[in-house]
Amino acid sequence: MEDKNISFYKGKRETKVDEQFLKNEMAQYLQMDNLNFLIGAGCSSHMPNGTELGIPGMVSLYKDFFAKYPNFEVMGEAVKDKFDNNLEKMLECMGAVAVSNTIKTMDTDIDNKIKKVQQFIRNKIIEGISGKEVQEIYHEFYMKTVSKGRKMPISIFTTNYDLYNEQALDTLAFPYNNGFVGTYSRIFNPASYKYAYVEDMQLSKDIWERVPNFYNLYKLHGSITWVKEQEQIYEVDYNHINQDDTVMIYPTPLKDRTTLMIPYSDLFRAMETALLKRNSILITMGYSFSDDHINRLILNSLAIPTFRLVIFGKSTAIDKLINMNDSRIIVINSEDKIHYFNNIVQRAMPDIQEDIKEEIDIPTVAKIVKAFEGEKVEQ
Numbered sequence: 107m108e109d110k111n112i113s114f115y116k117g118k119r120e121t122k123v124d125e126q127f128l129k130n131e132m133a134q135y136l137q138m139d140n141l142n143f144l145i146g147a148g149c150s151s152h153m154p155n156g157t158e159l160g161i162p163g164m165v166s167l168y169k170d171f172f173a174k175y176p177n178f179e180v181m182g183e184a185v186k187d188k189f190d191n192n193l194e195k196m197l198e199c200m201g202a203v204a205v206s207n208t209i210k211t212m213d214t215d216i217d218n219k220i221k222k223v224q225q226f227i228r229n230k231i232i233e234g235i236s237g238k239e240v241q242e243i244y245h246e247f248y249m250k251t252v253s254k255g256r257k258m259p260i261s262i263f264t265t266n267y268d269l270y271n272e273q274a275l276d277t278l279a280f281p282y283n284n285g286f287v288g289t290y291s292r293i294f295n296p297a298s299y300k301y302a303y304v305e306d307m308q309l310s311k312d313i314w315e316r317v318p319n320f321y322n323l324y325k326l327h328g329s330i331t332w333v334k335e336q337e338q339i340y341e342v343d344y345n346h347i348n349q350d351d352t353v354m355i356y357p358t359p360l361k362d363r364t365t366l367m368i369p370y371s372d373l374f375r376a377m378e379t380a381l382l383k384r385n386s387i388l389i390t391m392g393y394s395f396s397d398d399h400i401n402r403l404i405l406n407s408l409a410i411p412t413f414r415l416v417i418f419g420k421s422t423a424i425d426k427l428i429n430m431n432d433s434r435i436i437v438i439n440s441e442d443k444i445h446y447f448n449n450i451v452q453r454a455m456p457d458i459q460e461d462i463k464e465e466i467d468i469p470t471v472a473k474i475v476k477a478f479e480g481e482k483v484e485q
Contacts, residue, residue: 140385250455294339374400417435
């Protein structure tokens with residue numbers, strides 16, 4: 107008999123449950139028509155045996171940054187020990203200094219210093235993008251979201267700039283839409299999210315059916331593969347990025363205002379529309395609820411009686427959501443980190459259905475993944 111050591115909150119009410127209970131609950135969530143996931147920064151790294159793999163979190167980024175730039179200063183002051191080992195907090199402060207410069211000059215070189223931090227973050231994302239351990243977790247995650255008979259698309263919202271979602275969906279050959287249209291020149295067109303992807307069921311008549319297990323991918327903060335040219339957003343191969351043109355939202359005092367601009371306004375509007383649908387469910391993973399704009403969209407969705415929010419996580423902001431004592435808000439965590447992305451996928455999500463395994467052809471997928479990662483594949 108499994109130990110019941112997982113905290114399962116419905117509002118303030120905490121129940122200790124085991125992994126089988128969690129798998130049964132998740133199986134029900136995955137069957138809901140209007141299924142949405144929010145994937146945060148915590149899903150871009152993996153820490154087996156205390157070693158961080160993939161793309162470092164903000165604490166690791168902070169340490170790596172000051173290992174490279176130990177004498178980095180803001181307003182003439184060394185700042186290494188000023189921001190609780192959090193690069194996001196430092197960047198927010200630097201953004202505030204840049205804004206203050208419009209009234210009184212606080213640091214004449216602050217714009218270049220901000221660019222240096224941003225470029226460092228971009229380089230770290232590119233370095234970690236091929237982390238096969240994290241890629242494998244994403245592959246398993248997507249395989250476990252597949253179900254027989256699903257006709258409504260699954261919405262994947264992410265604040266991450268990396269390509270783990272695209273890599274997994276591509277190698278699994280799952281159909282998805284990321285908002286870009288075209289082949290030779292891929293341009294962002296938010297209207298594409300409104301298209302229904304269908305298959306022709308009978309050539310002699312106009313009989314159509316939705317493509318099963320389709321995904322809409324929304325990158326709320328941009329991507330390392332997005333560039334801006336003449337007010338248009340294009341998608342490029344990440345090996346050919348002019349880093350100054352990369353379209354990404356960084357944490358600054360103007361972050362909220364940036365989300366009101368194209369393409370972010372379209373992406374946030376799409377998220378709002380998805381969550382306000384009847385019987386919608388949002389499952390959050392690796393998201394600490396530190397983005398005010400996203401939080402407002404989620405909290406506004408609670409005005410819809412049929413909306414449900416499932417949170418895998420542990421943070422001060424999440425504790426506040428528990429204290430709202432709304433039974434539609436479910437929070438899941440444990441001392442042994444069931445709320446970490448790899449544990450959610452491997453221990454909380456239901457096993458891949460046998461008929462799905464046959465349909466996907468797991469051995470073939472494994473070979474494709476290895477080839478994608480540059481490993482030699484046995485014939």
